Amino acid sequence: MKNEIVVDKNPKSSVAEAIRIIRTNLEFSGIDKKVKSVLITSSIPSEGKSFISSNLATSFAQNGSKVLLMDCDMRKGRLHKIFGIENERGLSNLLLEDIETSFKDFIKKTDIDNLYLLPKGVVPPNPSELLNSPKTKALIHVLSDKFDYVILDGTPVNGLTDSLILTKYVDKTVIVATLNYTKTNEFEFTKKSLISVGADIAGVVVNKTADVHSGYYGNYYE
Numbered sequence: 001m002k003n004e005i006v007v008d009k010n011p012k013s014s015v016a017e018a019i020r021i022i023r024t025n026l027e028f029s030g031i032d033k034k035v036k037s038v039l040i041t042s043s044i045p046s047e048g049k050s051f052i053s054s055n056l057a058t059s060f061a062q063n064g065s066k067v068l069l070m071d072c073d074m075r076k077g078r079l080h081k082i083f084g085i086e087n088e089r090g091l092s093n094l095l096l097e098d099i100e101t102s103f104k105d106f107i108k109k110t111d112i113d114n115l116y117l118l119p120k121g122v123v124p125p126n127p128s129e130l131l132n133s134p135k136t137k138a139l140i141h142v143l144s145d146k147f148d149y150v151i152l153d154g155t156p157v158n159g160l161t162d163s164l165i166l167t168k169y170v171d172k173t174v175i176v177a178t179l180n181y182t183k184t185n186e187f188e189f190t191k192k193s194l195i196s197v198g199a200d201i202a203g204v205v206v207n208k209t210a211d212v213h214s215g216y217y218g219n220y221y222e
């Protein structure tokens with residue numbers, strides 16, 4: 001496993017503390033019903049969606065919850081690399097099977113107790129269409145039933161419909177933005193697009209803000 005899982009490798013760091021604050025906010029964000037599924041998205045590439053989703057999923061697992069981390073970036077997803085897990089078969093392959101009977105065959109245990117990964121699988125020719133199928137909705141429903149939390153690592157909103165589709169199937173959406181990198185108009189476009197499809201936005205994580213003590217820091221605003 002790579003050192004990117006700071007909540008495991010460096011739990012006392014300010015980044016790990018910020019991740020735990022995001023977790024607590026999510027735990028308390030469901031008013032009528034408990035939040036079970038959370039999509040992590042952003043405006044543009046490299047803002048830290050995979051970093052935040054994998055650390056957040058680990059943090060939920062460390063807190064005693066049974067967690068599934070789902071790599072929904074079927075094009076460029078790298079969660080299997082972060083956790084050192086095979087990607088021969090994953091989400092793209094599972095969506096072609098009978099969900100109820102075969103989902104267990106595609107989910108892998110990670111080195112973190114209580115944390116399971118559904119890797120992205122082979123790159124399909126039509127990722128957006130696959131995500132738009134009723135099977136994806138059914139899959140998230142089944143997984144939310146079997147796990148305490150399902151964390152979805154998505155694609156950027158600018159230029160791709162994948163994450164907009166997924167918001168329909170999850171309880172909450174978190175937007176990651178990077179200080180001095182994400183442009184205001186890009187962020188505004190993302191927010192508007194998510195709102196227009198009815199996404200329930202839990203908050204915005206401002207990632208990679210300079211912190212004199214640790215080099216990197218994450219912040220959370222509602």
Ligand SMILES: Nc1ncnc2c1ncn2[C@@H]1O[C@H](COP(=O)(O)OP(=O)(O)OP(=O)(O)O)[C@@H](O)[C@H]1O
Nearest residue numbers: 004044045046047048049050051052208216217218
């Ligand atoms: N808070 C942070 N502290 C240190 N490194 C970070 C932090 N956030 C992200 N990174 C690093 O920045 C790089 C890009 O992050 P990441 O892959 O998570 O972005 P992404 O939004 O998932 O990108 P993509 O759109 O390509 O999927 C990675 O090398 C990651 O380890």
Ligand SMILES: [Mg+2]
Nearest residue numbers: 049050073078
């Ligand atoms: Mg990513």
